[in-house]
Amino acid sequence: MPVASTPETPTLLERRRATLGSHSPLFYNTPLEIVSGKGVWLRSAEGKRYLDAYNNVPHVGHAHPAVANAVSQQMRKVALNTRYLNDRVVNYAEALLATLHPTLNRVSFGNSGSEANELAIRLARFKSRNTGLIMSDYSYHGTTLTLAQATTGLTTSEAMGENVRTIRIPDSTGLDNAATERLLASSLAEVDSVITSLQNAGFGVAAVLFDPLFSTEGLAKVPAGYVEGLVKRVREAGGLYIADEVQSGFGRVGRLMWGHELFDAVPDIVTMGKPMGNGHPLGATVMNAELLEAFGAENMFFNTFAGNPVSSAAGHAVLQVMTDEQLMPRAAANGALLRRELSGAVAGVAGVGEVRGDGLFAGMRFTDPETGEADPATAKRVVESMYRDGVLISRIGRNDEVLKIRPPLAFEAGDVEVLVTKLSRIIAAL
Ligand SMILES: Cc1ncc(COP(=O)(O)O)c(C=O)c1O
Structure with a gap:
């Protein structure tokens, strides 16, 4: 009590x-103290x-015994930093990549969605040699400085980055066909204009980054062809398509493993977080081999905890439970x-x-x-x-x-x- x-x-x-401060957010007028879950x-x-009916972190269910056992058994065996060979992480990487399009064939593990998106932007800047970012005008993708300067869906004291342009994600809920067509045309015209603006300002286009379910935006129902048109325009400008699957991924859509599969456009980079480890902190950035090889050749990149055997055990157990159940x-x-x-x-x-x-x-x-x-x-x-x-x-x-x-x-x-x-x-x- x-x-x-x-x-x-x-x-x-x-x-x-008195310890975490008065602004560390809590749900509800009377905050809820949770002691256990099942x-x-x-x-x-x-x-x-x-x-x-809210949480996507306990993806396969709170306190799932298969995940808890996998974590505790591995913790009793060995918990390493990632710069040793260990089969756990490779087994998990193989299982995870097998769920994605064949061009998405390399993974860099991380500890959160924020880290995954930060690396994705870094990769996109590296590949495109541009710095411009196109973001939804009501979205959230993480806590890092780059992401704070591109956050539009909650308060941040950082000003919007000069290299960031926002687009209004069209929502055709309740519209008839003709109105939906008009919305599609005006929304794609907006994409054209932000691309021109980034190019004229000398930033060019590095990437567009969005959640394929447009969750923060209120589950916007985008007109058919919008995402494909957006991605095509970004690619023509030399930019990459980053799909943030932190909310939409891991079978949330039910008939599909990934939210981006709702559209006829395979992302260049996919980022993941929340549901991956059923509560164990785990994130990932997925891309193709060519991009990771080129980036790795110029960047000594590692992440101490990411993809350690304990996290990999948690992530692999989640995939296993998804299949078993x-x-x-x-x-x-x-x-x-x-x-x-x-x-x-x-x-x-x-x-x-x-x-x-x-x-x-x-x-x-x-x-x-x-x-x-x-x-x-x-x-x-x-x-x-x-x-x-x-x-x-x-x-x-x-x-x-x-x-x-x-x-x-x-x-x-x-x-x-x-x-x-x-x-x-x-x-x-x-
Ligand atoms: C779509 C999306 N991307 C990224 C993040 C950031 O993930 P994390 O809090 O694990 O850093 C969130 C968190 O709410 C999110 O909803």
């Missing part, structure tokens, strides 16, 4: 603030159970069920938009029924009410007005029912 605060015994929250369920310090077909089926049930539950409710997303990732946008303006306050009330009711979800979108429902892949049909029943009740009571 959480202890009440007295001058002698400060609460955990007070001790956290599958898609979490237990709080007060002994209450929560259905986890058929998590991708389950995500496809349960994701379709989730979106179908959600759509039925909110059909006709004023101010609640069409259910969006793909695979086991769903969102719903709230707007003011009178003005049509984004309604983050209602989305927030729903998230807080769900929390009180024992279900964890969150918000995304440029105004934080879209519900974010992105459970571990181990989510079952029965869990969908629990979530939809509670959400319908809360929305009906709004």
Whole structure:
């Protein structure tokens, strides 16, 4: 049980603030203290159970025994820095690369999504000999200085880099064919203009970097041909296409292993993080052999912890569990069920938009029924009410007005029912 605060015994929250600072973010008005997890369920310090419909880090389920055993067995055997031969990392690299397009045949491991994206940008700058970056105007890709200067989806004190240009990711949700076509044309014209701007300023184009599910943007539904047109233009300007699979990867889409497979364009570089190690810090940057060889010839590049045998054991166990437990077909089926049930539950409710997303990732946008303006306050009330009711979800979108429902892949049909029943009740009571 959480202890009440007295001058002698400060609460955990007070001790956290006194050590990690008052701005280290926490979810919910009343922060949640978690003590344990199993599958898609979490237990709080007060002994209450929560259905986890938010977290993609415990990808194959909280405290999965196969991952825990793989990590602890390897930890008892040996934990090395990466500059020794060890079969664990090579076995894992082979298994991971086997899930990707044959041109994506080399991997550099890291410890986080931020590191993966930082290396990807470095590689793109190296290959293109340009420095210009094209980013979505509402996105987040990590904590490094380069990424802070290219962050548009949350606050950073760093100014936008002079070499960064932003594009508005088109969202055709709710539009008819003609309006979608117009949106496609104007969005690609915007791409042309930012490329010209980067070239005129002398930066050229090093890369475009985006999340293929456009999660931070609120699960934007891009018009058919947009991503292909964007990538074609970037490549014609000498730049590379970096797909950030930190949220969209590892079977999140259910029928596909990678979000970028939704489009007819194979990335030059793929970055990964969150779900890779089921909680063990692990990231990766994947590219082709020619790029890594050229980069390696001019850069003595290594990363002490990255791809160590313990991390590799965790990552490999995740891939194994995904196969053993058929998590991708389950995500496809349960994701379709989730979106179908959600759509039925909110059909006709004023101010609640069409259910969006793909695979086991769903969102719903709230707007003011009178003005049509984004309604983050209602989305927030729903998230807080769900929390009180024992279900964890969150918000995304440029105004934080879209519900974010992105459970571990181990989510079952029965869990969908629990979530939809509670959400319908809360929305009906709004
Ligand atoms: C799409 C995307 N890329 C990169 C990152 C950064 O990953 P990390 O926090 O592991 O550095 C995040 C984190 O939220 C993310 O959502």
